[in-house]
Amino acid sequence: MNVLIFTLVVFAGSLFAGFLGSLTGLGGGVVIVPLLTVALGVDNRYAIGASLVSVIATSSGSAAAYLKEGFTNMRVGIFLEVATTSGAILGASVATRLPGPAIEIVFGVVLLVSVYLTLSLRKLPAVGGEGLARRLRLNGSYPTSNGNVSYTPRRVPLGFGIMAGAGALSGLLGIGSGAVKVLALDQAMRLPFKVSTTTSNFMIGVTAAASAGIYLRRGFITPGLAMPVMLGVLAGSLIGARLLISARARLLRLVFAVAIFALGVEMIVAGLHL
Amino acid sequence: MIRRSDQGRWSDRAVEATMGTVLRYGVVLAAVLVAAGGVAYLFERWDHATHYSVFAGSPESLTTPAAILRGALALDPASLIALGLVVLVLTPVARVVFALLAFVEQRDRLYVIFSLIVLSVLFIGLTGHSL
Numbered sequence: 529m530n531v532l533i534f535t536l537v538v539f540a541g542s543l544f545a546g547f548l549g550s551l552t553g554l555g556g557g558v559v560i561v562p563l564l565t566v567a568l569g570v571d572n573r574y575a576i577g578a579s580l581v582s583v584i585a586t587s588s589g590s591a592a593a594y595l596k597e598g599f600t601n602m603r604v605g606i607f608l609e610v611a612t613t614s615g616a617i618l619g620a621s622v623a624t625r626l627p628g629p630a631i632e633i634v635f636g637v638v639l640l641v642s643v644y645l646t647l648s649l650r651k652l653p654a655v656g657g658e659g660l661a662r663r664l665r666l667n668g669s670y671p672t673s674n675g676n677v678s679y680t681p682r683r684v685p686l687g688f689g690i691m692a693g694a695g696a697l698s699g700l701l702g703i704g705s706g707a708v709k710v711l712a713l714d715q716a717m718r719l720p721f722k723v724s725t726t727t728s729n730f731m732i733g734v735t736a737a738a739s740a741g742i743y744l745r746r747g748f749i750t751p752g753l754a755m756p757v758m759l760g761v762l763a764g765s766l767i768g769a770r771l772l773i774s775a776r777a778r779l780l781r782l783v784f785a786v787a788i789f790a791l792g793v794e795m796i797v798a799g800l801h802l
Numbered sequence: 803m804i805r806r807s808d809q810g811r812w813s814d815r816a817v818e819a820t821m822g823t824v825l826r827y828g829v830v831l832a833a834v835l836v837a838a839g840g841v842a843y844l845f846e847r848w849d850h851a852t853h854y855s856v857f858a859g860s861p862e863s864l865t866t867p868a869a870i871l872r873g874a875l876a877l878d879p880a881s882l883i884a885l886g887l888v889v890l891v892l893t894p895v896a897r898v899v900f901a902l903l904a905f906v907e908q909r910d911r912l913y914v915i916f917s918l919i920v921l922s923v924l925f926i927g928l929t930g931h932s933l
Contacts, residue, residue, distance in 0.1 A: 747859025
């Protein structure tokens with residue numbers, strides 16, 4: 529495949545990945561990495577490098593729109609970024625030492641586990657933990673058709689711990705790990721779903737930026753590949769972001785679960801073949 | 803301008819709106835640089851073969867911000883793309899810097915500390931030092 533055709537194919541795939549990633553609140557990384565490695569035979573270190581920069585573009589581009597809508601909880605985001613950025617540096621450090629196929633297998637397993645978590649976990653009961661959330665001033669409110677609704681996060685330490693893990697996965701696999709971030713915000717801390725998805729998105733760019741310097745130094749980020757991935761995912765995510773406000777939460781989860789399950793199986797198969 | 807709350811300090815909503823603007827400008831600038839470099843890149847080597855299936859790392863000239871800036875000033879297409887990517891990486895960092903300034907203005911000591919911790923971790927990562 530010559531550079532022109534390759535660029536066009538990658539751009540089209542990235543457009544789709546960005547659209548799906550934005551619609552589900554997960555970012556395009558979980559779709560674009562399997563697409564590049566499984567379908568186009570790209571080495572997965574180049575793939576996670578390109579994915580990581582696209583994740584920053586997606587997150588920052590759509591966060592701009594979400595911040596205006598008033599769902600994002602800035603304080604929850606910044607507090608938990610302490611955990612995600614630290615985890616990301618740890619994850620990126622591990623990624624630079626792992627052989628390619630190992631990254632692929634870990635990636636696939638992470639995708640399957642995130643589907644399992646999304647489908648099987650009941651929400652933890654909404655008791656306890658408000659005290660710490662109040663002291664950290666993490667409570668907030670969001671707009672609905674019946675005026676503003678207030679909420680107080682629960683289980684702050686558990687949320688913080690899961691976020692450190694989400695950051696490590698982001699640095700290790702070049703993804704936004706929005707699935708795990710939404711898990712921490714929505715299921716552990718019991719934030720309203722739209723607050724969870726938009727605050728997760730708000731944090732993804734900063735988390736990815738923490739490991740980007742390490743990826744750049746190690747040569748994971750190659751301009752010829754990152755260019756169509758970044759532009760495609762960004763364009764796709766901006767289209768998807770326009771639909772999020774009106775789309776239904778349950779439908780989003782189902783779309784997410786089916787797509788991620790298929791990709792997880794593909795990644796594991798590809799990793800074991802190498 | 804940032805609207806002030808009753809106490810004369812910046813309101814959270816106003817800070818969030820300005821953050822959104824910072825992010826938007828950063829992403830637009832990055833995308834323009836990447837697209838401009840990308841067009842030049844395709845003109846120069848559209849009929850070359852791709853070789854992404856074997857990991858060889860990027861050349862030395864594309865792995866540090868200083869080298870990337872030198873290449874971009876010489877209008878090297880790959881360096882222009884890389885410069886756009888560096889701007890992109892710095893965009894969320896600028897958002898954290900702005901958050902820090904806003905929390906200082908709000909006299910919110912707790913969140914000044916959280917922002918400073920996040921910035922320190924980002925600095926370690928951005929200088930490219932893995933653990």
